[in-house]
Amino acid sequence: MSDLLARATEAVRAAGDDVGADAATALRVRRGLESRAKKGGVLAAIAAALGIASGGGVAWAIASGRLTIGGSHAEPAVVAAPIAAPAPAPIPAKHAVAHAMPSAPLAPILDEVKPVEPPKPRVDRLDVLYRHAHALHFHGDDPAAALAAWDDYLRAAPSGRFAAEARYNRALDLIKLGRYADARAALAPFADGSIAPRGYRHDEAIDLIDRLSTLEAPAGTP
Amino acid sequence: MTALDATLALAAETGSDEADLVERLRRGDRDAIAQTYVAYQVPIRAFARRLVGDPAAAEDIVHDTFLALPRAMRSYRGESPLRAFLIGVAVNHSRRHIRSAARRRKAIERMPAGPQAVDGALQMEQRRLAEKLWRALDAIPIDQRIAFVLCEVEQRTSGEAAAILDAPEGTIRSRVFHARKRLRELLGEDAR
Numbered sequence: 042m043s044d045l046l047a048r049a050t051e052a053v054r055a056a057g058d059d060v061g062a063d064a065a066t067a068l069r070v071r072r073g074l075e076s077r078a079k080k081g082g083v084l085a086a087i088a089a090a091l092g093i094a095s096g097g098g099v100a101w102a103i104a105s106g107r108l109t110i111g112g113s114h115a116e117p118a119v120v121a122a123p124i125a126a127p128a129p130a131p132i133p134a135k136h137a138v139a140h141a142m143p144s145a146p147l148a149p150i151l152d153e154v155k156p157v158e159p160p161k162p163r164v165d166r167l168d169v170l171y172r173h174a175h176a177l178h179f180h181g182d183d184p185a186a187a188l189a190a191w192d193d194y195l196r197a198a199p200s201g202r203f204a205a206e207a208r209y210n211r212a213l214d215l216i217k218l219g220r221y222a223d224a225r226a227a228l229a230p231f232a233d234g235s236i237a238p239r240g241y242r243h244d245e246a247i248d249l250i251d252r253l254s255t256l257e258a259p260a261g262t263p
Numbered sequence: 264m265t266a267l268d269a270t271l272a273l274a275a276e277t278g279s280d281e282a283d284l285v286e287r288l289r290r291g292d293r294d295a296i297a298q299t300y301v302a303y304q305v306p307i308r309a310f311a312r313r314l315v316g317d318p319a320a321a322e323d324i325v326h327d328t329f330l331a332l333p334r335a336m337r338s339y340r341g342e343s344p345l346r347a348f349l350i351g352v353a354v355n356h357s358r359r360h361i362r363s364a365a366r367r368r369k370a371i372e373r374m375p376a377g378p379q380a381v382d383g384a385l386q387m388e389q390r391r392l393a394e395k396l397w398r399a400l401d402a403i404p405i406d407q408r409i410a411f412v413l414c415e416v417e418q419r420t421s422g423e424a425a426a427i428l429d430a431p432e433g434t435i436r437s438r439v440f441h442a443r444k445r446l447r448e449l450l451g452e453d454a455r
Contacts, residue, residue, distance in 0.1 A: 045392075045450050045451075046396075046443065046446055046447055046450055048392055049392040049393065049395055049396035049399075049450065050396065050415050050416055051392075052389040052390070052392035052393035052396065053313050053316070053393045053396050053397065053412075053416050054313065054416050054417070054418075055389060055393070056312055056313060056316070056393050057308075057309035057310065057312045057313040057416075057417075058309065060305060060308045060309050060312055060321075061305065062304060062305065063304070063308065063322060063325070065322070066304075066308075066322045066325050066326050067300065067304075069322075069326050070300065070325075070326055070329045070330055073326065073330045074296075074330065171282065175280075175282060175283070179283070202344065203280065203281065203282060206280030206281060206282070209280070210280065
């Protein structure tokens, strides 16, 4: 790229480097969703979840992967009950995005906000391994089985799309099993920011490592 | 609560992942939308800012993107990361904002120059260069502009841009090629 175009491109890139959170836009999104919810009643809970103190002076912040508002945790989530709605007609993949997202953002949305049947997932080996581990981790009561399942996934896809999530969840299973030293080692790359995507679970890992350092390994644990 | 209980409770709280988030978004889980906003607003805003060069228009794009999210999730097949999908939603909502930002830039150009805040020569020069490129971007087709911003400004691969725009990779490369050629001309350089 020529020098002037290269420097101008760099300048435009830099213009996006210093953006941060914006409470005013968060408030607008919340109000937009509230407005839609009034029409259908379905998104009321969603709008409430985007709650900001009145006046809009409080920005959302992400910490530990959990929503905090004004430095304190938001109220527990209320999951909108799924609404039985017929699955939409299949949209040809090539046109799916354009079809689903009209340019007029405030178009009537009563139907749009209804949860729909999720598309059937692609089935491949990695998907199966991941879903299996996910189910064992989040819905099972056997951390050893979940750990083995994460290991299976990571062996098959060490750089896979969900490798970071798998490694983090694996560390959590190590904690559940009382293998604190192994857990600390597994969490270390998250804490030092060396795992991709950079910053993923960084704060949680530091917090967990701190807490683990105060715990003694259960009797019989190497 | 013992220390171990507290640790495990924290672990349970923080144990969700992107697949889990996507599932909850598809169900219309209100907390999932908030979580998505918190996690992805900055990259969406950065992209929008680079694309339109106008902070107000960039905020409008962020707003439209998240307002459209519940509906947009219908078309998400999980074939690209959620972040890339959200950039695609932003692209779909950016066109009218690109045009309005361009109109504002033209109107400002016609105004007599007023006093400017001087915050350092380097920053002034950066700002001048960025404005120059945004004006040039206003003069090329929007599809070329979007491809240029994704590939050259945000330094994504043509494969990533193709996934975001749901277009063939060759098309993306062609758009970037033509954008660069035209931008060089517009910036007053030789089209080499």
